[in-house]
Amino acid sequence: MRLIIQPPPSLEGNIQPPGDKSISHRAAIIGALAEGTTVIDGFLAGADCLSTLNCLRALGVDIAGPDGGRVVVRGGGLDSLKEPETVLDAGNSGTTMRLLLGVLAGQPFYSVINGDESLRRRPMGRVTGPLRSMGAAIWGRQNGELAPLSVRGGKLEPLAYTLPVASAQVKSALLLAGLFTSGETIVTEPCRSRDHSERMLRAAGADLRVEGLRVRIRGRKPLKPLTINVPGDISAAAFFLVAGCLHPRAALTLEKVNLNPTRTGIIDVLKAMGAPLEIIPGEETAGEPAGSIRVTSGRLHGLEVGGAMIPRLIDEIPVLAVAAALAEGETLIRDAAELKVKESDRIAMVAGELARMGAEIYARPDGFRIKGVRRLRGAVVDSHGDHRLAMALAMAGLVAEGTTEVRGAECIAISYPGFTADLARLGVMVKEEDD
Numbered sequence: 407m408r409l410i411i412q413p414p415p416s417l418e419g420n421i422q423p424p425g426d427k428s429i430s431h432r433a434a435i436i437g438a439l440a441e442g443t444t445v446i447d448g449f450l451a452g453a454d455c456l457s458t459l460n461c462l463r464a465l466g467v468d469i470a471g472p473d474g475g476r477v478v479v480r481g482g483g484l485d486s487l488k489e490p491e492t493v494l495d496a497g498n499s500g501t502t503m504r505l506l507l508g509v510l511a512g513q514p515f516y517s518v519i520n521g522d523e524s525l526r527r528r529p530m531g532r533v534t535g536p537l538r539s540m541g542a543a544i545w546g547r548q549n550g551e552l553a554p555l556s557v558r559g560g561k562l563e564p565l566a567y568t569l570p571v572a573s574a575q576v577k578s579a580l581l582l583a584g585l586f587t588s589g590e591t592i593v594t595e596p597c598r599s600r601d602h603s604e605r606m607l608r609a610a611g612a613d614l615r616v617e618g619l620r621v622r623i624r625g626r627k628p629l630k631p632l633t634i635n636v637p638g639d640i641s642a643a644a645f646f647l648v649a650g651c652l653h654p655r656a657a658l659t660l661e662k663v664n665l666n667p668t669r670t671g672i673i674d675v676l677k678a679m680g681a682p683l684e685i686i687p688g689e690e691t692a693g694e695p696a697g698s699i700r701v702t703s704g705r706l707h708g709l710e711v712g713g714a715m716i717p718r719l720i721d722e723i724p725v726l727a728v729a730a731a732l733a734e735g736e737t738l739i740r741d742a743a744e745l746k747v748k749e750s751d752r753i754a755m756v757a758g759e760l761a762r763m764g765a766e767i768y769a770r771p772d773g774f775r776i777k778g779v780r781r782l783r784g785a786v787v788d789s790h791g792d793h794r795l796a797m798a799l800a801m802a803g804l805v806a807e808g809t810t811e812v813r814g815a816e817c818i819a820i821s822y823p824g825f826t827a828d829l830a831r832l833g834v835m836v837k838e839e840d841d
């Protein structure tokens with residue numbers, strides 16, 4: 407599908423971004439392992455989270471929905487999963503595959519998990535390595551680095567492990583595996599990644615403690631079911647935050663957005679670039695801070711971003727590059743080599759596609775150097791099957807001169823199924839055309 411976008415004369419209105427992707431995945435998985443009925447409202451019905459639901463169903467979990475954003479998971483406890491009759495399909499979702507590998511490692515049965523072409527290229531050794539050290543037998547291409555992966559789990563031993571790179575997926579996989587051991591698993595990160603798993607596992611009654619960059623979990627404690635109201639995804643809101651800053655006549659409010667400090671790097675960086683963002687704190691939901699964000703047109707300037715900030719905005723870097731492309735002066739994004747192993751090689755693809763629109767962006771081994779220009783020009787660009795690249799390019803199209811056509815835009819449904827409808831509600835002239 408092609409998304410055809412005309413830059414609108416103004417960009418005004420309110421948007422409720424879809425439910426947070428990371429929290430939706432975790433709510434389903436933790437709900438499946440709890441004893442009783444977990445009710446999830448605001449569940450993200452994007453393809454990635456649907457992959458998690460389907461894998462859990464194949465493992466014997468009774469799940470209803472999503473129905474109007476509601477998912478009901480009837481969990482049977484830590485020992486309730488069944489050997490799947492077929493290959494588990496994680497689709498495009500790294501979170502599904504990595505978190506479920508942690509669960510599968512604890513199961514006394516055989517399972518196989520696979521994904522789409524993009525996911526089959528992504529590194530899994532970072533999860534399969536430590537899970538093997540806990541005692542799981544795992545097979546896969548390149549000695550367990552690449553999916554499809556098969557797992558024969560059970561009889562796990564606790565592990566003390568320090569992650570070489572901050573990763574919430576790896577941390578979460580090991581914490582989930584830790585639930586199936588009868589000792590204490592300790593996971594230490596080099597810098598803090600998103601902590602939704604820790605918050606939700608604690609809320610469900612897991613014996614889990616956070617001490618600085620170290621998380622300790624004692625296994626075998628039964629989990630209680632939860633009632634979860636998923637806040638809006640700041641990674642989805644980020645597209646509109648950037649478009650709002652860059653558009654000369656903009657006033658947007660993003661409502662009920664997750665404001666977990668491990669996720670709000672994009673707010674901090676845009677503010678440091680001079681963006682007029684206003685945060686209106688709201689009610690806490692799902693054990694997570696939430697609130698609204700108001701954005702109006704601003705003049706941005708470039709800066710340097712790296713270090714511990716990177717995990718706090720890793721998924722927002724494609725759209726941050728769009729902001730930097732139109733900021734005054736130079737932006738340097740470093741320490742972000744992880745971008746190469748996301749849904750696409752985001753360093754090469756973001757640089758290549760934004761350059762087609764006239765951006766002065768240069769790929770570096772661990773990020774980008776971007777020199778701000780005064781205008782971008784509309785162009786035919788490609789998503790390379792990467793949902794966040796597709797939406798970042800659409801935002802560039804909102805502030806470019808002339809028409810922008812984003813090819814391969816169907817992947818947007820992976821994380822933001824209502825994206826085109828939300829753009830149209832803001833009065834943007836946007837069309838979806840079949841290839």
Ligand code: S3P
Binds near residue numbers: 427572578600721
């Ligand atoms: C996620 C963690 C991040 C992020 C991904 C979602 C999660 O990946 O990029 O989109 O839900 O835990 P890493 O753990 O690989 O950094």
